[in-house]
Amino acid sequence: VIPRHFQITITLLLVAILVSGFYIIRLTHTEQAKNLGGIEEKLVAPSPSGKQEHIQMLVAYDEDRALRWRDATATLPKERNLRAREVLRALLAEYLQAPSPHPLGKGSDIKDVYMINNETAVIDTTAQFADGHPSGILLEEMTICSMIETLSANVPGITRVKFVVDGQERDTLAGHADLMSFYQSSAVHEMAREFQ
Amino acid sequence: MRWNKPGKFRAALAAVFPLLCALLLSPADPERQLSVYTPQKTYAVEVQDRQGQLYINITDLLGPLGAVDIHRDGKDWKLRFNGVDGAFSEGSDSARLRGKSVDLGGKTLVETNHVLVPMGASFAIISALLKAPVELHQSGRRLFIENTTTRFTAELKKSDKSSLLLNFDHPVNPAIIQEDGKIRLTFKREPVVSNITNQPWDDKTIHSISFSEDNGAASLTVTGVSGLMASLSGDGRNIIIEAAAPTTAAAQPVASLPAATPPATSPLPPAAAAPQTPAETGETHAAPAFFVMIDPGHGGSDPGARLGDKVLEKDVTLALARRLKAELQERGVAARILRDGDTGLTLDQRAEITNGQHAALYVALHAGMPGPGVRVYCSGGTTTAVASGKFLLWDNAQANYLARSQTLAKEVAGGLAKRNLRVSSLSTPLRPLNNINAPAIAVEIAPGSDSVQDVMGQKFQTTVASGIASEIAQTRSRWEKQP
Numbered sequence: 278v279i280p281r282h283f284q285i286t287i288t289l290l291l292v293a294i295l296v297s298g299f300y301i302i303r304l305t306h307t308e309q310a311k312n313l314g315g316i317e318e319k320l321v322a323p324s325p326s327g328k329q330e331h332i333q334m335l336v337a338y339d340e341d342r343a344l345r346w347r348d349a350t351a352t353l354p355k356e357r358n359l360r361a362r363e364v365l366r367a368l369l370a371e372y373l374q375a376p377s378p379h380p381l382g383k384g385s386d387i388k389d390v391y392m393i394n395n396e397t398a399v400i401d402t403t404a405q406f407a408d409g410h411p412s413g414i415l416l417e418e419m420t421i422c423s424m425i426e427t428l429s430a431n432v433p434g435i436t437r438v439k440f441v442v443d444g445q446e447r448d449t450l451a452g453h454a455d456l457m458s459f460y461q462s463s464a465v466h467e468m469a470r471e472f473q
Numbered sequence: 474m475r476w477n478k479p480g481k482f483r484a485a486l487a488a489v490f491p492l493l494c495a496l497l498l499s500p501a502d503p504e505r506q507l508s509v510y511t512p513q514k515t516y517a518v519e520v521q522d523r524q525g526q527l528y529i530n531i532t533d534l535l536g537p538l539g540a541v542d543i544h545r546d547g548k549d550w551k552l553r554f555n556g557v558d559g560a561f562s563e564g565s566d567s568a569r570l571r572g573k574s575v576d577l578g579g580k581t582l583v584e585t586n587h588v589l590v591p592m593g594a595s596f597a598i599i600s601a602l603l604k605a606p607v608e609l610h611q612s613g614r615r616l617f618i619e620n621t622t623t624r625f626t627a628e629l630k631k632s633d634k635s636s637l638l639l640n641f642d643h644p645v646n647p648a649i650i651q652e653d654g655k656i657r658l659t660f661k662r663e664p665v666v667s668n669i670t671n672q673p674w675d676d677k678t679i680h681s682i683s684f685s686e687d688n689g690a691a692s693l694t695v696t697g698v699s700g701l702m703a704s705l706s707g708d709g710r711n712i713i714i715e716a717a718a719p720t721t722a723a724a725q726p727v728a729s730l731p732a733a734t735p736p737a738t739s740p741l742p743p744a745a746a747a748p749q750t751p752a753e754t755g756e757t758h759a760a761p762a763f764f765v766m767i768d769p770g771h772g773g774s775d776p777g778a779r780l781g782d783k784v785l786e787k788d789v790t791l792a793l794a795r796r797l798k799a800e801l802q803e804r805g806v807a808a809r810i811l812r813d814g815d816t817g818l819t820l821d822q823r824a825e826i827t828n829g830q831h832a833a834l835y836v837a838l839h840a841g842m843p844g845p846g847v848r849v850y851c852s853g854g855t856t857t858a859v860a861s862g863k864f865l866l867w868d869n870a871q872a873n874y875l876a877r878s879q880t881l882a883k884e885v886a887g888g889l890a891k892r893n894l895r896v897s898s899l900s901t902p903l904r905p906l907n908n909i910n911a912p913a914i915a916v917e918i919a920p921g922s923d924s925v926q927d928v929m930g931q932k933f934q935t936t937v938a939s940g941i942a943s944e945i946a947q948t949r950s951r952w953e954k955q956p
Binding site for chain 2: 340415448
């Protein structure tokens with residue numbers, strides 16, 4: 278006959294093993310899902326403090342192959358470069374939600390916006406923004422137009438825009454849209470009108 | 474005697490430094506591989522050098538052919554492949570497969586739990602395990618299982634401007650490299666074999682053809698006059714090699730070309746091989762004729778967009794490019810394809826080739842979502858050309874032609890709309906349109922999400938290609954009439 282206290286101990290041990298096994302399996306699955314999703318734990322700049330403001334975003338709608346203006350609110354600091362970054366982040370947040378009107382890859386974000394001579398903005402995106410962007414002329418063009426028009430509408434005075442990816446120049450966004458050249462805001466404005 | 478140590482150190486450094494530089498700057502050894510051809514698939518196995526002998530990983534060799542399990546069992550490594558047993562022993566020159574001893578021609582190696590066997594043994598191992606006919610071309614590193622081969626015939630059509638017709642018994646899609654007086658077709662995935670190694674001809678245009686095998690690929694090299702071009706037809710079974718441009722057309726101004734001028738690079742139709750009038754032959758160094766450069770987007774390691782699960786943009790654009798070339802030539806408009814195979818080109822290379830050959834028109838082909846429909850683009854640049862001395866700026870080379878590009882884009886869009894396609898015409902910052910020194914447009918075909926396979930279909934591609942070709946032919950006629 279097995280003593281009662283021995284039976285209780287064995288039962289508790291078995292329960293503990295099962296619980297820890299279940300916990301380990303869940304942890305493993307979470308890590309695998311992170312890796313598969315290409316989530317890279319890279320630091321991007323934190324959201325700065327500022328006041329809540331109304332902004333206008335030119336949002337891409339893939340299904341309709343159209344760009345449409347939408348009102349939104351965002352916390353915007355006074356500094357122009359930080360303001361530019363937050364405006365673009367608000368736009369990307371729109372694309373990263375589910376369901377998205379214009380899906381982007383996980384981890385797409387704006388690392389920084391550098392202002393040169395108050396007229397030229399250099400947008401530095403995360404690598405995931407370009408790596409995970411769907412390939413296609415129209416889709417890439419809609420992203421570029423949407424970002425530059427949104428930037429121009431909310432940070433007046435920007436006339437030229439260039440994109441870099443993770444601090445480096447890149448030929449194209451996802452095989453099509455040119456990322457080497459500087460974009461003239463006026464030319465992009467004309468391009469965007471073709472979608473409206 | 475007393476050593477001058479710093480002096481000796483410098484001398485040693487001076488001797489070693491060039492050696493190190495030479496080592497660092499010497500081109501990397503291309504990755505060695507063994508290509509395996511079966512009736513179902515073609516795959517490559519990495520080949521490794523171990524003390525002067527070439528080895529392959531047994532799992533890499535057998536994995537694509539079926540279920541492989543190999544594990545250590547005492548001193549031996551037990552193999553189970555598609556229900557057949559075998560055993561390898563580290564350091565042994567032979568293996569036991571299906572209960573019989575098989576000579577490997579070299580020692581079995583084991584590295585980090587991987588069993589490596591001499592590459593030459595692949596023939597004996599596969600023969601024993603599959604009990605199927607196997608042929609190994611050891612110097613070319615190519616293994617053919619179950620008589621999987623593609624053979625071809627080469628027929629020289631002699632005339633004032635001879636052409637060479639290569640007829641393959643299966644469709645092929647080689648990488649094509651053009652050099653001065655030489656054109657090389659490299660078959661990486663196709664089991665192309667030949668009994669001939671070199672065939673010379675006494676001909677002014679085509680001098681010889683030679684066949685070689687190296688590092689898992691076969692190559693056909695055709696030598697001849699400068700500017701040989703290759704064009705594929707017959708669903709990839711025929712390749713015609715001929716001199717590039719007709720020289721008379723080239724020597725005349727485009728405006729004086731009659732509308733029915735024979736195409737510069739006529740494809741297969743028999744009429745194209747007929748002898749041409751003396752007026753159509755001449756110096757090959759004259760200025761090029763009016764021809765359209767067709768640029769199938771992406772290629773090589775760049776697949777472009779993925780359309781559904783199976784269709785790659787690079788395949789769609791190449792198929793459409795071939796169709797467009799045929800449609801243009803039917804209308805008497807000469808055309809060339811920038812990459813007539815699965816070859817990778819940078820965007821700058823595409824512009825350099827187009828500008829260097831003085832194309833009269835440039836058409837880039839793309840495919841992407843969302844659809845359905847067709848989108849026709851021209852450059853979104855400015856119309857003000859910026860020059861630096863005698864040279865145009867690379868990023869602004871399109872400026873002088875932008876108005877013509879915009880007109881052409883609208884006309885092509887209009888022509889496609891007449892064929893009941895949903896068409897839009899847009900401007901875009903698409904490379905390399907800005908770098909092209911000629912009227913340039915891009916056409917993106919877009920399937921519906923529920924009909925992705927349609928973009929590879931003959932009906933859809935012919936509709937699009939004929940629409941583009943028809944408008945280009947009309948545009949050329951109009952330009953010729955302009956003073």
